[in-house]
Amino acid sequence: MLKIESIIAGYSSVPVLDGVSVHVGTGEFVSVVGPNGAGKSTLFKTISGVVKPMSGSITFEGTNLLSVPAAKRPHLGIAHVPEGRQVFPSLSVFENLEMGSFTPAGQAQWKNNIEQIYTLFPVLKERSDQLAGTLSGGEQQMLAIGRGLASSPKLLMLDEPSMGLAPAIADFIFDKLIEIRQQTKLTILLVEQRVAEALESADHGYVLEAGRVVLEGNNATLRADDRVRAAYLGM
Ligand SMILES: Nc1ncnc2c1ncn2[C@@H]1O[C@H](COP(=O)(O)OP(=O)(O)OP(=O)(O)O)[C@@H](O)[C@H]1O
Numbered sequence: 001m002l003k004i005e006s007i008i009a010g011y012s013s014v015p016v017l018d019g020v021s022v023h024v025g026t027g028e029f030v031s032v033v034g035p036n037g038a039g040k041s042t043l044f045k046t047i048s049g050v051v052k053p054m055s056g057s058i059t060f061e062g063t064n065l066l067s068v069p070a071a072k073r074p075h076l077g078i079a080h081v082p083e084g085r086q087v088f089p090s091l092s093v094f095e096n097l098e099m100g101s102f103t104p105a106g107q108a109q110w111k112n113n114i115e116q117i118y119t120l121f122p123v124l125k126e127r128s129d130q131l132a133g134t135l136s137g138g139e140q141q142m143l144a145i146g147r148g149l150a151s152s153p154k155l156l157m158l159d160e161p162s163m164g165l166a167p168a169i170a171d172f173i174f175d176k177l178i179e180i181r182q183q184t185k186l187t188i189l190l191v192e193q194r195v196a197e198a199l200e201s202a203d204h205g206y207v208l209e210a211g212r213v214v215l216e217g218n219n220a221t222l223r224a225d226d227r228v229r230a231a232y233l234g235m
Contacts, residue, residue, distance in 0.1 A: 001026045001187055002047070002155060007056035009046045015054065016042045018211040024155070029181050029188045031198040033232065034208035040191035041083055043208070044159050047189075048080040049073050060155070075103050077154030083163060085144040089133025093124050096132050096143055100150030109152045116184075117146040120176060138169035145176070149184075156180070157189045162197070170194060174201050195232035199223050207232075 002024040010016035016039045024030045032040055045051040047058060049070025058065040060076055068076065079100075087096050097117060101110045118125035121142040127135065132143055141161050148156055158177070162170035174197045181188055192198035199205050205222045207215040215225060222228050 001028075001061055002189070003057075003059045004043075004047070005057045007043070007046055007053045007058065009042060009051050009053035009056070011042075011051070013054075016211050017046065017053070019056070020208070020211070020213055022206055022213070024187060024189050026154075027185055027187055028204060029177075029202045030190070031202035031205045032189070032191045032208055033193070033195040033198050033205060036193065037210075038208045039211045040208055041159055044080060044082075044157055044191060047073075047157065048078065074151050074153070077103075077105065077152070079148035079151045079153035079156050081144050081148040081156065081158045081161065083159040085137075085140045087132040087135075087140050087143050087147070089131065091132055092129050093132055093135070093143055094128040097124070097146055097150050100147030101152075103151045105152035106150050110150070113150050113152060117149055120149075120180065120183075121146055138165050138172070141165065141169075141173055142176075145173075145180075149180070153186065155187045155189060159191050160193060161190070162192060162194050170197065174198075177201055195228070196223075199228075 004020060004022040007017050007020045008015050020043060034040055042051055046053050060078065063076065088099065097114060101107055123139055124142055124146055132140065135143060161173050177188060178201055180186060190198055199219055199222050202219055204218050206213050207228065
């Protein structure tokens with residue numbers, strides 16, 4: 001579905017990603033893990049079009065994504081749930097979800113989608129009239145994920161959904177991602193610093209360090225890798 005090949009990208013002329021290749025198959029759950037500053041968010045910004053790469057290619061279902069303006073990429077079926085949630089604080093929960101349904105597919109499937117989002121996250125239904133800025137961090141993350149789902153994506157990209165959340169709430173979010181994947185067959189690309197949970201949830205993983213993919217493999221292979229165990233799993 002998504003093929004990222006040899007991407008060099010960064011800010012001004014300083015590269016952050018140094019030849020990154022990542023492949024995501026239809027229906028797969030792929031995690032990209034790595035330390036602070038490795039370039040995980042920059043990778044997502046390059047996919048969604050906020051950062052323009054200096055070289056390399058990205059195709060989505062065979063379309064050259066780099067020739068599609070950033071504002072049009074969600075219409076192809078790509079939803080980016082950004083780091084730090086970025087909900088609209090002075091809009092209600094319902095209005096935030098409505099804002100997410102701006103794509104043609106999101107508009108056409110709004111009724112089904114809102115039902116599905118409220119079933120996944122009942123607290124959003126209970127608080128649908130409440131201003132998003134008054135929600136807890138975990139609830140705001142649920143809202144950010146719900147807003148992504150409201151666009152009826154084929155690919156859901158999540159940038160550190162566990163950031164700043166208590167471990168129990170982060171675990172709840174990871175469980176929900178697994179549930180979303182099972183129920184909707186959505187393709188999921190996750191970047192995370194919580195390596196154990198991210199690899200456990202995914203089929204396939206990439207380890208990104210200082211702008212380079214240093215390891216990749218299926219979930220079990222990566223979790224058994226001595227370097228991953230020593231550097232990220234505290235074993
Ligand atoms: N807008 C920007 N302008 C200049 N440099 C930036 C900008 N955004 C990020 N960087 C730099 O790019 C590098 C990679 O940042 P990035 O946010 O992609 O890493 P990350 O792996 O997502 O880490 P984190 O978990 O801390 O967000 C860092 O050195 C960061 O300081």
